[in-house]
Amino acid sequence: MAARVQQAYSDLLHRVREAGVLASCGSALGWDESTYMPRNGSAWRGEQMGLLARLGHEMATDPKVGDLLAVVESSSLLADPVSDAAVNVREIRRNYDRAVKLPATLVGALAREATLAQGVWRDAKKASDFALFRPNLERLVALLREKADAIGHGGCRYDALLDEYEPAATTAEITHVFAALRAELVPLLASIAASGKSPNREIVQRDYPVDRQKLFGEAAASAIGFDFDAGRLDESAHPFCSGFGPGDCRITTRYAANHFNQAFFGILHEAGHALYEQGLPAEHAATPRGTYCSLGIHESQSRLWENQVGRCRPFWEHFFPRAKQTFPQALRGVSLDEWMFAINDVQPSFIRVEADEVTYNLHIILRFELEQAIISGDLAVADVPGAWDDKFSHLLGLKVPSDAMGCLQDIHWSFGGMGYFATYTLGNLYAAQFMETARQEMPGLEDDFRAGHFARLKGWLNTKIHAPGQVHRAGELCQHVTGKPLAHAPLMRYLRDKLSPLYGV
Ligand code: ZN
Numbered sequence: 204m205a206a207r208v209q210q211a212y213s214d215l216l217h218r219v220r221e222a223g224v225l226a227s228c229g230s231a232l233g234w235d236e237s238t239y240m241p242r243n244g245s246a247w248r249g250e251q252m253g254l255l256a257r258l259g260h261e262m263a264t265d266p267k268v269g270d271l272l273a274v275v276e277s278s279s280l281l282a283d284p285v286s287d288a289a290v291n292v293r294e295i296r297r298n299y300d301r302a303v304k305l306p307a308t309l310v311g312a313l314a315r316e317a318t319l320a321q322g323v324w325r326d327a328k329k330a331s332d333f334a335l336f337r338p339n340l341e342r343l344v345a346l347l348r349e350k351a352d353a354i355g356h357g358g359c360r361y362d363a364l365l366d367e368y369e370p371a372a373t374t375a376e377i378t379h380v381f382a383a384l385r386a387e388l389v390p391l392l393a394s395i396a397a398s399g400k401s402p403n404r405e406i407v408q409r410d411y412p413v414d415r416q417k418l419f420g421e422a423a424a425s426a427i428g429f430d431f432d433a434g435r436l437d438e439s440a441h442p443f444c445s446g447f448g449p450g451d452c453r454i455t456t457r458y459a460a461n462h463f464n465q466a467f468f469g470i471l472h473e474a475g476h477a478l479y480e481q482g483l484p485a486e487h488a489a490t491p492r493g494t495y496c497s498l499g500i501h502e503s504q505s506r507l508w509e510n511q512v513g514r515c516r517p518f519w520e521h522f523f524p525r526a527k528q529t530f531p532q533a534l535r536g537v538s539l540d541e542w543m544f545a546i547n548d549v550q551p552s553f554i555r556v557e558a559d560e561v562t563y564n565l566h567i568i569l570r571f572e573l574e575q576a577i578i579s580g581d582l583a584v585a586d587v588p589g590a591w592d593d594k595f596s597h598l599l600g601l602k603v604p605s606d607a608m609g610c611l612q613d614i615h616w617s618f619g620g621m622g623y624f625a626t627y628t629l630g631n632l633y634a635a636q637f638m639e640t641a642r643q644e645m646p647g648l649e650d651d652f653r654a655g656h657f658a659r660l661k662g663w664l665n666t667k668i669h670a671p672g673q674v675h676r677a678g679e680l681c682q683h684v685t686g687k688p689l690a691h692a693p694l695m696r697y698l699r700d701k702l703s704p705l706y707g708v
Contacts, residue, residue, distance in 0.1 A: 211274035212288060216490060218271075219295055222262040223489025227447045229255045234453045237439040260310065263302040272296055287492045290674050294491030297370070304353050313346050317618045324617035331607035333588045336617070341584045343619050344577055351578070361578045364622030368498045369629060371676045374575060377625050380632065381568050384691040389598065391698065392561055394708040395549050396600070402544035402705075407463045409533035416458055419529045420470040423522065427508055428661040429454075429474040430481055436470065444473045444505075446480030449488050463533075464546065468509050475508030476501060478661060482669030497677040498623070500668065502630025503637060510560055510631075511638045511697070512660070514547055517652035544705050551599040553608040560631070561698060565598045567628040570613075574621045633681060635694035637668065640685040 229252060236248050272295065275281065281289040320339035327336035351363035361374045421436060429436075439455035446452040454473035458466040479501060487493025495501050512518055516539075519526075523542055527534045534542075549559045555566040573590060576582035582590055591610040592603040603609040615623050641663055642648055651659055667684045674680075681689045702708065 205278075208275055208278040208280050211271045212280060212292070215268065215271045215275065215295060216291065218262065218265070218268060219291070219491075220489045222259060223494075224448070225255060225259055225262065227489070229259070230445050230447050234445050234447075237441070237443070238437045238455060256314070260302070260307070263298065268295070268299050269303070272299060285674050287487065290492050290672070291490050294494075294673055301354055301367075304355065305350065306353065309346065309349055309353060313343075313350065313619055316342050316346060320617045320619075321614065324611065324614065328607050328611040331605040331611065333606040333611055336611065337584055340587075340616060343616070344584055344621075347619055347621055348578060361575050361622065364578065365625060366622075368623050368626050369677060370497055371678065372497075372499070372625075372629070376678075377571070377629070380689060380691055381571060381625075381628065384564060384628070384632070384694065385568050385598075387691065387695050388561060388564055391695075391702070391708070392549070392551065392565070392599075395561070395702065395706045396551075398706040398708055400706050401550070402548050403541060404545060404548055406533075406537055406541060406545040408461055409463075409530075411460060411463045411530055411533055413458045413460050413466075415529050416463070416466050419526065420456065420467055422525075423467070423513075424454075424470055424474040426655055427471070427474060427478070427512070427657045429477055433481055434477055436473075442469045442473055444476035444480065446477070446483070449483075449485035452477045452480040463530075468513060468546075471513040472505040472509040475505035478508070478664065479504040479669055482665040483672055484670055487672060491673040493672050496668075496671070496673055496675065496680055498626035499629030499633060500677050500680060502626055503633035504630075504664065504668065506630050507634040507638055507664075511634055512652065512657070514560075515649075515652065515701075516543055517649040519543060519546075520653045521655040547701060547705060549702065549706070551601050553595075553601065553603060554612055561702070562599060564628045564631060564694075567624050569594045569598055570624040571628075574624065578621060629677070629689075632689055632691065632694050633677070635697045636681060636685050636687070636689060637664075639693045639696070 232248060232251055232255070236245070240248060272292065275288075275292055276296070281292055283289060284293075316339065320336070320343055323339045324336050327333065347364060348360055351360035354363040354366070356363040359374050365372055365374060365377070421431075424436060425431060433450045434452040434454065437453065437455050438457060440457065442454075442456050444452065444454045454470070454477050456466045456469045456473065479495060483495065484493050519539060519542060523539050526542075527537075547559075549561045551562050552558055555563065558566050569591070573582065573587065573594065576590070577584065577587065588606055588610050595601060595603050595609065613624075615621070641660060645659055645663060648660060651657065668680070671680065675683055678689060681687070699708075
């Protein structure tokens with residue numbers, strides 16, 4: 204009996220590993236497509252990706268997986284719920300159930316509509332005309348509702364969509380923490396606006412030669428612990444991080460000669476994601492035990508390095524003199540105080556990806572609320588632009604000038620990614636709560652940063668967040684690491700501590 208269980212578990216792991224290796228082939232091709240693939244290669248790349256997707260789906264839904272799961276699930280192999288075997292089996296079951304519950308016709312229809320909708324969305328955005336995109340979004344929403352029903356939910360369809368990106372998170376829980384955050388962010392933003400203070404923004408918009416930005420960004424990525432022997436930094440139109448597997452994690456950035464922030468903080472962000480990928484336990488590669496916990500936790504790692512570390516004063520006490528050497532013309536006569544204010548500027552703006560640390564979360568809360576209303580049917584797709592503009596003026600105090608600057612700005616809806624946005628603000632919340640605990644557990648951390656040393660923080664994250672893979676769900680991991688459930692207070696404390704001295708609020 205025990206031997207039969209052991210054999211079934213090994214078979215399961217073998218299958219999951221092979222599916223993971225296959226998926227990583229897709230990641231390698233996807234990275235190439237975004238970086239170096241010649242224009243004319245896209246049709247053939249589509250053939251390659253299509254084949255990989257089909258093979259992956261066949262592996263994920265093979266009834267043999269269900270048979271093997273049935274053998275191991277009733278056994279004592281899973282007695283300890285945090286053992287490697289129990290974690291793997293729990294997640295393999297979850298993924299198998301989700302895969303087999305979705306009819307192949309629905310998966311195909313969603314994939315086709317998403318491909319079509321992305322093309323239409325690009326044109327609609329260019330023309331700044333939501334009406335062009337509307338029929339596609341209506342079809343996608345109908346398919347997403349079907350998908351949610353096929354997966355199953357306890358009465359809230361949106362839960363089933365969220366669960367894909369943030370396993371076990373519920374709309375109710377996220378609404379609760381976002382509402383508390385919103386209630387404090389809106390008045391904070393108002394008092395910043397009323398302060399009458401603003402940095403000299405022109406400082407970060409001077410001439411920063413791209414070749415020098417590259418060297419400076421690589422040095423910073425290296426300093427925080429990105430392993431260039433186990434990864435690469437390249438350029439792409441939309442920056443991303445893609446972990447292929449042990450020893451190979453790719454990140455990208457986009458350089459602007461007249462804007463320091465875009466590439467530099469983008470590199471820290473993606474390097475933060477990469478430290479997570481490089482910190483996953485290699486011996487468990489391509490199995491749930493060696494896979495990241497959730498998108499919210501992934502984003503917490505990028506935001507932690509980009510903002511909590513990369514925008515703090517001790518970090519720049521080390522890096523600013525180096526920045527002055529690297530960019531002598533742009534930074535001549537600029538003081539550290541002026542620099543800190545310029546890179547921590549808070550100002551409402553229309554585009555989410557360019558937003559500061561305060562307003563960014565309001566952009567996300569807006570999307571989170573609209574998506575729920577769209578999926579529940581409370582908001583007709585035709586009424587999205589009006590609802591967007593109303594909410595935007597309410598939350599950020601600006602009148603949206605066009606669909607392109609409003610509801611058409613993000614790609615997510617066009618690929619059917621409703622449920623995704625919440626993970627960005629969850630990432631900010633988790634980052635603040637983790638960092639608060641890290642500071643308590645490691646006194647003098649800021650002195651490390653002043654000296655350009657980040658190994659103690661990286662080591663802490665490696666142990667507490669990266670090494671466990673999927674042992675815990677995101678909420679449990681937070682409780683485990685910080686001793687408390689996720690809350691809005693650490694992020695608010697962090698923002699107030701930083702912004703009070705700058706704006707006098
Ligand atoms: Zn990210």
